[in-house]
Amino acid sequence: MTDITSLRSGRAQAGVFRRVNRDVLATLQRPGVGWAAMMAIVLTVLGIGVIAEIYQIKVGLGVAGYVPPIMWAVYITNFVFWVGIAHSGTLISAILFLFRAQFRTAVYRISETMTVFAVMTAGLFPLIHLGRVWYFYYLVPYPNERLLWPNFRSPLVWDFFAISTYFTISSVFLYVGLIPDIAAARDRAQTRFRQKLYGALSLGWQGTDSQWRHYNRAYLFLAGLATPLVLSVHSVVSWDFAMAIVPGWHSTIFAPYFVAGAIFSGVAMVITLVVPLRKAFRLQDYIDEYHLDRLAKLLLLTSSIVFYAYLVEVWTAWYSGSPYERAIFWDRAFGQYAWASWIMYGCNCIIPLVLWFKRVRTSWFWMFIVSIFVNIGMWFERFVIIIQSLAHEFVPYQWDYYNPTWVEMAITAGSFAWFLMWFLLFIKFLPSMAIAELKELLPPRLKRQKKEMETA
């Protein structure tokens, strides 16, 4: 057991383990000027969004650009967009965990964090859209003095259950995954504040055999439970639309179409966040072209599914023979919202085709650009589905055109700021990479370094 080869191998392993701790915990050092500047911008935009929301509460929903019959607009677009962003986090952390996809280890913490903060952002929009936010509790089933109960036949109540379950489970999943890493941060905390903070958050974790045994089992079960949950949540969101008889909404492909779209937009957001983070924290050895290539392939796969769903929708509309269905898709391509539709088709179907080239898939710059386009395209997908469908319902007399107002735009910008604010706080206070799991499944570059150390 103690021969020279195994000793050398053990030393090399310990050296690499120390490096992982050092590099990941270095991200928690005192924030620099860049971080502070980002935070200042984010807080300013958030402030503008909050002012717009206060104005809307004071004056009423009239300040939003709703015109009958377009009574769902940018707020619901944002809601669906942010729920969608949340999805790839759970895909990467839970589904790819069950599939034992090794590339997930380096990026899953960032994705999970993104999930929780995206759901927190999404959850704001039904309240904002409600106008009178203080009536939100009508959705909650509890024995109230009016003896009222929610109508469980409404997909909006299903949504309440789906989103709150999703938020709870993904937060718990994130926190459980964080405990061993917070313990590592606790053991190396320099300041008293950090010692107290990590000491409390790590719950006295010590990584004993008994703790790991129960932890591993629970983590597996949580992943197993989160997997169908992630598929169910966006299906339920899609039923908010598909259960209505509005042409362009009332479709059986909506659930898989929305789930694929959600993962598509979520993976794009992971890339958008990972590219600058890797550079800012010098994590090149942990997240390299191998990870980027895998994420790009996931993006390409989901883009193909979304592309296929767009084609199926048009085909179904034509084949159905329903004049309303045919009219809505004709209007989508050539009508008053054609500009939005073509942004959607261009960003979601055409631009991702460049991912067939490996040179693009392994280029940080081009992947960042493609991911931004996908984010824009997916936002417009929701915009088109919601607004264009409502604007062009059954009766031509009802048709109208909706323009978002400054209030809606300010709140939308504020939602991005709200999301980024939490993300910026997270990366400075908690480990943005899974230290313990990275050691178990070393990224390719660290594996090579370990081999070199063994032979040195």
Added chain:
Amino acid sequence: MSAEVMERGVRGAFYTLEEAAHAVNALEAEGFAADDITLFSPIPTSEIEDELDRPPSPVRYFTITGGILGCITGFVLTYWTFFAWPLHVGGKPLSSFPVTVVIMFELTVLLGGLFSVAAVFIFSRIPALTIKPGYHPRFSEDLFGVFVHASEDEGKKNASQVLSGLGAIEVTDEAE
């Protein structure tokens, strides 16, 4: 075992999990009770379970209980609501099973997940206010540790010999 005795023992640090697990098995063979030996690991490897021959974690019973409870709650809540707040729509029946499926599913996942986490907390004895004896900050970094509770000098000596004979890079007496 009294608290005073629990605080005493011998700690060995190892480079690899295999060595540490081997030491645990050797200590058990030497007559130390499994409850008196703790292995510390910086990585979540599932090999720990195989190497140490421990029984499967009882967390699964909590998960299934939570899941079943959630499923039943979803069914009862929706059906009870159908009749407590009757909404008559076009002479259709008050209850409709398909809509309950969504709520049953969501609550199954919710309670199944929460029960699993509760089980980890209960069985892992967290949150804990104090750090157990035998722990060293490097056990969350680069080393694997084995701690043996032993109050008698003879037990300590025996454990030290086993640990250093099996590749421990450092063996310390945790007397205080």
